[in-house]
Amino acid sequence: MNTFEIDRRHTVFFFIAAVVVCAYGEILDLNTILKQYPKFVSVACFFLIATIGVSHGALDNLKGKKLLKKYRIKNIFFFYLIYSLISIFIIMFWIFIPSITLFSFLIIASYHFGKEDNVKFYSFEKLPNIKFKFIFLFIKGSLVISAPLWLHPEETLQIFKILNFSLIHINENLILFFIIISLVSNFFINQYWGHALLDSFSILFLNLIFSPLIAFTFYFCFLHSIRHVFSLVKEMNNKNFEKGLYKFLRKMMPLTTITAGIFLISFFLLINYFSVESSILKVIFIGLASLTFPHILLEYLVEKNER
Numbered sequence: 001m002n003t004f005e006i007d008r009r010h011t012v013f014f015f016i017a018a019v020v021v022c023a024y025g026e027i028l029d030l031n032t033i034l035k036q037y038p039k040f041v042s043v044a045c046f047f048l049i050a051t052i053g054v055s056h057g058a059l060d061n062l063k064g065k066k067l068l069k070k071y072r073i074k075n076i077f078f079f080y081l082i083y084s085l086i087s088i089f090i091i092m093f094w095i096f097i098p099s100i101t102l103f104s105f106l107i108i109a110s111y112h113f114g115k116e117d118n119v120k121f122y123s124f125e126k127l128p129n130i131k132f133k134f135i136f137l138f139i140k141g142s143l144v145i146s147a148p149l150w151l152h153p154e155e156t157l158q159i160f161k162i163l164n165f166s167l168i169h170i171n172e173n174l175i176l177f178f179i180i181i182s183l184v185s186n187f188f189i190n191q192y193w194g195h196a197l198l199d200s201f202s203i204l205f206l207n208l209i210f211s212p213l214i215a216f217t218f219y220f221c222f223l224h225s226i227r228h229v230f231s232l233v234k235e236m237n238n239k240n241f242e243k244g245l246y247k248f249l250r251k252m253m254p255l256t257t258i259t260a261g262i263f264l265i266s267f268f269l270l271i272n273y274f275s276v277e278s279s280i281l282k283v284i285f286i287g288l289a290s291l292t293f294p295h296i297l298l299e300y301l302v303e304k305n306e307r
Contacts, residue, residue, distance in 0.1 A: 018202040022209040042280040045217040052221040056228035058252035087290040098164035105289040114141030143182040148212035
């Protein structure tokens with residue numbers, strides 16, 4: 001089974017799972033119940049994101065080795081140094097200029113989500129300008145951010161406030177417009193637009209029923225990350241999925257364990273100054289931002305050198 005077919009099946013499975021979970025969530029009023037246990041929800045989301053969520057970037061060191069060979073650099077230390085420095089700089093930027101850093105992260109993350117979560121693209125070479133590619137993919141991925149802003153504005157703004165970015169008011173009509181054009185963009189950037197729409201509706205359903213953190217955790221871990229993991233498994237072994245999966249799990253453990261450990265240490269440092277829920281939100285989103293920037297830069301450089 002090729003990667004494309006795996007992605008399509010994953011899309012259908014995730015959509016069905018999202019519908020079932022949301023249906024039971026609505027019937028049992030799970031969101032109201034879970035709000036009574038904010039620490040449990042935060043810890044559960046933290047665990048999933050720090051393990052399953054970050055695992056899809058756990059082979060960046062192997063991609064870094066390939067990239068260094070292109071530049072005739074033999075010492076892998078340079079990759080780890082540059083990757084770590086970029087992550088540290090992002091954290092520093094967030095501390096000193098949180099508004100600009102968060103805004104930049106939301107834009108870059110939207111593009112990244114739009115690019116990685118599509119089942120199959122049309123040929124973007126036909127577009128007259130590379131900017132069109134960025135805009136279309138940004139619009140597609142922005143649903144991850146616009147959906148909670150529209151469906152749970154107060155909770156989402158509270159998360160922004162915890163991340164040191166305060167918004168007094170949001171234009172709900174503008175957010176709705178972004179959601180609509182995000183749905184419409186599926187017809188332009190995906191040959192199999194039906195599957196792409198299923199992804200979009202899965203995101204909307206999850207945000208309709210659950211809080212922003214829970215909905216994001218479901219999406220990030222079980223749609224975005226798992227889909228990327230499938231492509232990595234195929235790279236490990238294109239003929240035997242089970243052998244590829246075993247090889248991936250073996251190779252992803254070191255960096256995933258280190259990253260999860262750093263997240264955990266950061267959490268224990270922050271709870272000396274903030275509540276458990278606030279500390280977890282800071283670690284999750286600032287931590288993801290510090291990893292997303294070097295991850296996307298690496299993906300870009302690898303793709304550029306493979307052309």
